[in-house]
Amino acid sequence: MQQLKRLTFGAVLSIVSVQLMATQAVITNDQKQTATQLMQTAIKSDLGMEIVTSLTTEIGPRLGGSEAEERARDWGVKLGESLGFDNARIEEFTMPFWDRGHLHISLSSPYQQELYGTALGGAAPTKEKINADVVYFRDIHALTEVKDNSLTGKIVFVDGDKMVKSQTGAGYGQANQRRRIGWQHAQRSGASALVVRSVGSDSHRFPHSGMMSKDGENWADIPVIAISNPDADHLRRLHNLGKPLAISLHSESKWKGEVSSGNVILDLIGSEKPEEIVLIGGHLDSWDLGTGAVDDGAGVAITTAAAALIAKLPKRPKRTIRVVMFGAEEVGLLGAFAYAKQHEANLHNHVLATESDFGAQTIWQLVSNVNPQATLLVDEIAKILSPLGIVRGGSDVVGGGPDIIPMAAKGVPTIRLNQNGRDYFDLHHTPDDTLDKIDPDELAQNIAAYAASIYLIADSDVDLKP
Amino acid sequence: MQQLKRLTFGAVLSIVSVQLMATQAVITNDQKQTATQLMQTAIKSDLGMEIVTSLTTEIGPRLGGSEAEERARDWGVKLGESLGFDNARIEEFTMPFWDRGHLHISLSSPYQQELYGTALGGAAPTKEKINADVVYFRDIHALTEVKDNSLTGKIVFVDGDKMVKSQTGAGYGQANQRRRIGWQHAQRSGASALVVRSVGSDSHRFPHSGMMSKDGENWADIPVIAISNPDADHLRRLHNLGKPLAISLHSESKWKGEVSSGNVILDLIGSEKPEEIVLIGGHLDSWDLGTGAVDDGAGVAITTAAAALIAKLPKRPKRTIRVVMFGAEEVGLLGAFAYAKQHEANLHNHVLATESDFGAQTIWQLVSNVNPQATLLVDEIAKILSPLGIVRGGSDVVGGGPDIIPMAAKGVPTIRLNQNGRDYFDLHHTPDDTLDKIDPDELAQNIAAYAASIYLIADSDVDLKP
Numbered sequence: 001m002q003q004l005k006r007l008t009f010g011a012v013l014s015i016v017s018v019q020l021m022a023t024q025a026v027i028t029n030d031q032k033q034t035a036t037q038l039m040q041t042a043i044k045s046d047l048g049m050e051i052v053t054s055l056t057t058e059i060g061p062r063l064g065g066s067e068a069e070e071r072a073r074d075w076g077v078k079l080g081e082s083l084g085f086d087n088a089r090i091e092e093f094t095m096p097f098w099d100r101g102h103l104h105i106s107l108s109s110p111y112q113q114e115l116y117g118t119a120l121g122g123a124a125p126t127k128e129k130i131n132a133d134v135v136y137f138r139d140i141h142a143l144t145e146v147k148d149n150s151l152t153g154k155i156v157f158v159d160g161d162k163m164v165k166s167q168t169g170a171g172y173g174q175a176n177q178r179r180r181i182g183w184q185h186a187q188r189s190g191a192s193a194l195v196v197r198s199v200g201s202d203s204h205r206f207p208h209s210g211m212m213s214k215d216g217e218n219w220a221d222i223p224v225i226a227i228s229n230p231d232a233d234h235l236r237r238l239h240n241l242g243k244p245l246a247i248s249l250h251s252e253s254k255w256k257g258e259v260s261s262g263n264v265i266l267d268l269i270g271s272e273k274p275e276e277i278v279l280i281g282g283h284l285d286s287w288d289l290g291t292g293a294v295d296d297g298a299g300v301a302i303t304t305a306a307a308a309l310i311a312k313l314p315k316r317p318k319r320t321i322r323v324v325m326f327g328a329e330e331v332g333l334l335g336a337f338a339y340a341k342q343h344e345a346n347l348h349n350h351v352l353a354t355e356s357d358f359g360a361q362t363i364w365q366l367v368s369n370v371n372p373q374a375t376l377l378v379d380e381i382a383k384i385l386s387p388l389g390i391v392r393g394g395s396d397v398v399g400g401g402p403d404i405i406p407m408a409a410k411g412v413p414t415i416r417l418n419q420n421g422r423d424y425f426d427l428h429h430t431p432d433d434t435l436d437k438i439d440p441d442e443l444a445q446n447i448a449a450y451a452a453s454i455y456l457i458a459d460s461d462v463d464l465k466p
Numbered sequence: 467m468q469q470l471k472r473l474t475f476g477a478v479l480s481i482v483s484v485q486l487m488a489t490q491a492v493i494t495n496d497q498k499q500t501a502t503q504l505m506q507t508a509i510k511s512d513l514g515m516e517i518v519t520s521l522t523t524e525i526g527p528r529l530g531g532s533e534a535e536e537r538a539r540d541w542g543v544k545l546g547e548s549l550g551f552d553n554a555r556i557e558e559f560t561m562p563f564w565d566r567g568h569l570h571i572s573l574s575s576p577y578q579q580e581l582y583g584t585a586l587g588g589a590a591p592t593k594e595k596i597n598a599d600v601v602y603f604r605d606i607h608a609l610t611e612v613k614d615n616s617l618t619g620k621i622v623f624v625d626g627d628k629m630v631k632s633q634t635g636a637g638y639g640q641a642n643q644r645r646r647i648g649w650q651h652a653q654r655s656g657a658s659a660l661v662v663r664s665v666g667s668d669s670h671r672f673p674h675s676g677m678m679s680k681d682g683e684n685w686a687d688i689p690v691i692a693i694s695n696p697d698a699d700h701l702r703r704l705h706n707l708g709k710p711l712a713i714s715l716h717s718e719s720k721w722k723g724e725v726s727s728g729n730v731i732l733d734l735i736g737s738e739k740p741e742e743i744v745l746i747g748g749h750l751d752s753w754d755l756g757t758g759a760v761d762d763g764a765g766v767a768i769t770t771a772a773a774a775l776i777a778k779l780p781k782r783p784k785r786t787i788r789v790v791m792f793g794a795e796e797v798g799l800l801g802a803f804a805y806a807k808q809h810e811a812n813l814h815n816h817v818l819a820t821e822s823d824f825g826a827q828t829i830w831q832l833v834s835n836v837n838p839q840a841t842l843l844v845d846e847i848a849k850i851l852s853p854l855g856i857v858r859g860g861s862d863v864v865g866g867g868p869d870i871i872p873m874a875a876k877g878v879p880t881i882r883l884n885q886n887g888r889d890y891f892d893l894h895h896t897p898d899d900t901l902d903k904i905d906p907d908e909l910a911q912n913i914a915a916y917a918a919s920i921y922l923i924a925d926s927d928v929d930l931k932p
Contacts, residue, residue, distance in 0.1 A: 057703045060579045068577065111534065113526045113757075116897060204670055205756070205897040230900040234757070237523045237901075290671070291579075291700070431582060431671040434696040435703075 064328030101252025283329030290433030355401025530794030567718025756899030821867025
C-alpha cells in the first residue's frame with residue numbers, strides 16, 4: 001500500500017520532469033529539475049518518519065519550559081549536526097511555567113461517576129477538594145450573560161456544540177471561545193470552578209487541553225477543566241432529564257515561576273546571498289498529555305527533513321535556509337515572540353517565513369502573501385507541486401503559521417502549505433496525539449512539497465516583500 | 467440519512483410481505499405476516515435507543531456487585547412493568563466484589579511520562595508504591611518460558627501484537643491470552659507486578675479492562691495492569707533502542723468480600739404453552755470505565771425492545787418469552803451460573819436461549835444448535851430475516867452468547883444472531899464505551915431481527931432440543 005502510493009507519486013513526477021520547458025522566467029529549467037528531483041527523493045525517503053519517531057520516542061511529551069523540552073533542544077541541535085546543517089544552536093529565553101499537576105473530577109450527583117477531564121492552560125488549582133452543585137449553560141453565549149456574583153460557590157458547566165470537522169479546521173475558532181474566555185465570565189459570577197465541553201471534533205473520552213486567554217495581564221483565579229465530548233453529552237442528557245448535577249473536583253494545576261526555554265536554529269548558509277533568510281519550522285514543545293506527534297513533531301520533522309534533503313544537493317541554494325524549532329508555542333507563542341524580538345534588527349533580511357503546524361495529513365493548497373512579482377513565482381511553484389495533489393490558493397492570505405505571526409506582523413512575507421486538517425482536531429492537545437497516528441506516505445508528501453518550494457524560493461533572486 | 471436507511475429497509479420488507487406464500491409447513495402464512503410486521507415496526511421504532519439511553523444516562527457505569535448495578539436492577543424491573551410484560555422481578559445471588567480503585571502508572575526511566583493503564587479484573591493492589599526495572603517480553607509465549615523466581619522485584623511487561631480486527635471477533639481469543647494467564651507466569655517468576663499490552667483493536671490511548679483467569683481457585687497475588695496500544699508501542703520502541711525501562715506503579719485494586727447481585731427477569735406469559743420458555747437477554751452489568759453502552763446496554767435494549775414489540779401484538783405467542791438482564795457477567799458469568807442453578811429443575815422447559823452481547827452493529831448471520839426438524843424452522847426464519855441483510859450460517863454452532871453457556875452446557879437449544887463485531891473491540895471494556903457509539907439504525911436492525919425470530923420460535927410447535 002505504502003510502496004504503491006509512492007510509486008504512483010514517482011511515476012507522475014517522472015512524466016512531469018520530461019515535460020519541463022524553459023519558457024518561464026522566474027524559475028530556470030535547472031531549478032525545476034532540481035525541485036522535481038527533490039520531490040522524487042522526498043517521497044521515497046523515510047527521514048521524516050525517522051525524525052518524528054526519534055523525537056516522540058526518545059524525548060516524549062515536552063511541555064514548554066519543562067526539563068523534557070530542554071532535552072528536546074539538545075536533541076534538535078544534535079539532529080541538525082548529524083544532518084549536515086552548517087550550524088545548529090539554541091537561542092534561549094525565559095518564560096512563566098504552568099504545570100498541569102494531578103486532577104480528579106467526578107460526577108457526585110445524581111450518582112458517582114468518573115469524568116474524563118483535564119485542566120486548561122493557565123488555570124488555578126482548587127484550594128481543597130470541591131464538591132458543588134452544577135449550573136448548566138447551553139453554550140458560551142448564555143454564560144456571557146451571567147450576572148456578577150450570582151453563582152457564588154457553584155461549579156459552572158458550559159456545554160456547546162461539538163466542533164465541526166472541516167479540511168481547513170474552520171470550526172476551531174468558534175468552538176474555542178468556551179475554552180478561551182469562559183473563565184472570565186465564570187469567575188465574575190463567583191463560581192468556584194468552570195467545567196467546559198472540550199474543544200475537539202472527536203467522540204473519544206479524551207479531553208482536549210489548550211491555553212485560555214488572559215484578561216489583560218491576568219490569568220484565571222479559578223480551576224478550569226475541559227471534559228471529553230462523551231462526558232459533556234452525558235451531563236447534557238442528565239440536565240435535560242431535570243437531574244440535579246453536582247461535581248467533585250480536585251486540581252493541582254498552577255503557575256510555578258520563571259524557567260528557561262529556547263528556540264533551536266539550524267542553518268544552511270546561502271551560497272550567494274547568505275544574509276537573506278528563508279525561514280521554515282515547526283514547534284518543538286508539545287502539550288504534556290500526548291507525545292506531540294501530530295502537534296507538532298510532524299512539523300519539526302517535515303521542515304527539518306525538507307531542509308536536510310536540500311543540504312544534500314551539490315550546491316547550497318543562493319539564500320540561507322533556516323529551520324527554527326520554536327519553543328513554548330502551545331503556552332502562548334513564546335518562542336515565536338522571543339525569535340521576533342531577538343532578530344528584530346534583522347527581520348528585513350527574512351525574505352520568507354512559513355511553518356508546518358497543522359498535523360501530518362497531506363498538503364492540498366499553497367497560499368501566499370508576497371508582492372505581485374513574487375506571486376508569479378509562487379504560482380510557478382504551485383504548478384511544480386501539482387503532481388503532489390496541491391492546488392494554488394489565495395495570494396493575499398496573511399499568516400504563515402502560528403509561530404510566524406510575530407514576524408508577519410513586522411512585514412516578513414509568508415506562504416503556507418495548507419494541510420488537510422479534517423482529522424487534526426480529533427487528536428490535537430489530547431493524550432491520543434501519538435506516533436501511530438502519522439501516515440508515512442502523507443508525511444513524505446509534505447516533505448516533498450516543502451523541499452521543492454523552499455529550494456525554489458531560496459535559490460531565487462525574486463524579492464518577496466509585499 | 468437515518469430516515470433514508472429506514473425507508474430502504476421498509477420498502478424491501480413491503481415487497482417481501484406481498485410475496486409471502488403459504489407453502490411452508492413450519493411457519494404459517496399468518497406467522498410470517500406477523501413477523502414481517504414486527505420487523506417493519508422495529509425498524510421505525512426508537513424504543514431500543516430510548517432504553518439504552520436511559521440505562522447509560524440514568525444509571526451510568528454498573529460494575530457487577532456495585533450499588534450502581536443494584537440501581538440498574540430496579541431500573542430493569544420498572545422498565546419491564548412500563549413496557550407491558552406480564553411480570554418483572556429480581557432473582558438475587560451473592561458474589562465476591564472486586565474493586566478497581568485508584569491507579570497511577572508512569573514510565574520512570576528513561577524519562578518521566580504518564581502511561582494510560584487500568585487494573586485487570588482480579589488483580590491485587592500494590593502494597594506501597596513500586597518503582598522497578600522492567601523486563602520486556604515480546605509476547606505471552608516468551609513469558610510462559612520464564613524460570614521460577616528469576617525476576618524477583620522486577621516489573622514484567624508483556625507486549626504482543628495488536629488484536630486483529632474481524633467481523634467475527636476472531637482475534638480476541640488469541641490476543642486475550644496475555645490478559646488471561648500472563649499473571650500466572652509473572653507471579654511464579656517473582657515479579658512485583660505485570661504490565662500487559664491491552665487487548666483491543668483500537669489505536670486510542672485507552673486501556674481495555676477485563677477479568678483474568680483464575681489459577682484453580684486462586685486469583686493473582688500481584689498487581690496486573692493493561693496499558694493502551696500506543697503506550698505499549700512506545701515501550702516497545704524504547705526497548706528496541708536499548709533504553710533501560712523502569713515503571714512507577716501504585717494500584718488500589720482488590721477483592722472486598724461478598725456482596726449481592728441479581729438477574730432481572732421479565733416474562734411475556736405464553737398463551738398456549740406458558741411453561742415452555744424462549745429465553746433472550748443481555749447483561750445488565752458493565753465494566754466501570756465506560757457507561758456500558760455497547761457492552762451490554764445494547765443487548766439489554768435490543769432484547770427488551772424486541773419482546774416489548776411482541777407484547778403489543780393482539781395475542782401472546784404460544785410459548786413464554788423471557789427476557790433476562792443478567793447480573794455480573796463481566797466478572798465471571800456469575801448471573802448466568804446463578805440462573806442455571808436457580809432454574810436447574812426447569813431447564814428442560816427452556817426451549818431456546820440466546821443472548822445479544824456483541825455490541826450494537828448490524829446482525830449479519832443466524833446460526834443455531836437445535837435438532838434437525840427445528841433446523842428447518844431456523845432456515846425458514848433466516849429467509850424471513852433476509853431483507854435485513856442477514857444470512858443463514860451453521861446449524862451446529864454451539865453457544866448462544868456468554869450468559870447462555872451454563873444453560874447450553876445442560877442441553878438448552880440455542881441460536882445466535884451474529885453481529886458485525888469489526889469495531890467492537892475498539893470500544894469494549896474501555897472508557898470509550900459510551901452512548902454516542904451506537905448507531906440508531908443499526909440498533910433498530912437488531913431489534914427487528916430479534917422480534918421476528920423470537921416471535922416465530924415462541925409461536926411455534928416445533929421442539930428444538932438437539
